[in-house]
Amino acid sequence: MHDGALTDLVQKAQDAFDFAERQLRRLTTNHPGYFPLFTKNGRWHHHSESWTHWCEGFLGGMLWIVARRSQDPWWREKAEEYSRLIEYRKTDRNVHDLGFLFLPTWKVWFELTSESSLKETVLEAGKTLALRFQRNGRYLRSFVAPESLFIDIMMNVELIFYTAAQLGDRLLYEIALDHCLTTRRFLVRGDGSTAHEGIFSTETGEFLHQSTHQGWRGDSCWARGQAWALFGFSTTYAYTNDSRFLDTARACADYFIENTPDHGIPPNDWDEAKHMVNKGGTAYESSAAAIAVCGFLQIADQIENQGVACRYRERAWRTLSTLLSSEFLAERTPGWEGILKHGIYHKRKDIGVDESVMWGDYFLLYALDRLTRFRFSN
Ligand code: GLY
Secondary structure (H helix, E strand, O other), rough: OOOHHHHHHHHHHHHHHHHHHHHHHHHHHHHHOOOOOOEEEEEEEOOOOOOOOOOOOOHHHHHHHHHHHOOOOOHHHHHHHHHHOOHHHOOOOOOOOOOHHHHHHHHHHHHHOOOOHHHHHHHHHHHHHOEEEOOOOEEEEEOOOOEEEEEHHHOOHHHHHHHHHHOHHHHHHOOOOOOOHHHHHHOOOOOEEEEEEEEEEOOOOOOEEEOOOOOOOOOEEHHHHHHHHHHHHHHHHHOOOOOHHHHHHHHHHHHHHHHOOOOOOOEOOOHHHHHHOOHHHOOOOOHHHHHHHHHHHHHHHHHOHHHHHHHHHHHHHHHHHHHOOOOHHHHHHHOHHHEEEEEEEEEOEEEEEOOOHHHHHHHHHHHHHHHHHHOOOO
């Protein structure tokens, strides 16, 4: 992207930040202490099914991003309040998502203050997450069942790597490493695509088959899972320095790029979209694009060859530019309460389809923060 276009994108990013602040102020003022997952007809407050409680860290995470940028005590107070509200989840053994809860909130809070009691909360959550480890099969089980491994957990395993590094705990490190190796072996395919879920025998640990909940079929590729994979394997590379993980992150990123139009927004599932050609439209899954932008930027920073790194960075900026257009950014949609439109939570269950989703808003803000910081530091 040439300099003028990048300057234009940074300006759009600043404007999008102002819009995001307005939306967040409205949500936290109108519904204090409420943690929505997805909108219904653009409204956060409704009584639809949640399926699982995995994303209560993203609202606090956005509040921390805004608080850090603005240095405004009002935002700081909100960020601390929404973090405290989820502290009790540090011992939650019902979900595999403790990384999503504690990395954007309590870890950020600790890093800003160096207060050891804050770190204790993060480490306790990390130890809780590690209790999901299945010795047979060597993976962290999903919330669904002991025999189930989800690709999503690649984004949460960082919490265990972090805890292991802070405590110097070799056993925790090996649990995290084994989980990543198992996921790489059984959920990542030869063409760089991923399966959402792997099913194992709990008796022997034998891998049985690939499956899905939020994608189309067990042998298809669910776009958000692919985004979790490319970002998650890149993070694993950052903690392990094992080049196999950067190779896997790049293979997943390349699959994402090669199968998505130039605007950067995938459908919910690429194989389903191919199957549906001429059978009606396929909705966008904008949250996968927002996550992928963050992953592409991280991968670009990890690649030594600047020509290759540039390819991922360019793709990130181009996708972000689409996400900031009026088709996706909700700024010009009267009454819409989210920030990013056209996300999908769970297509098969028909919940949160073509709506704003809390993690889509979070990763968009994370990417905007990266873009504006990248710009100022270059
Ligand atoms: N279950 C996590 C996700 O919807 O991506």
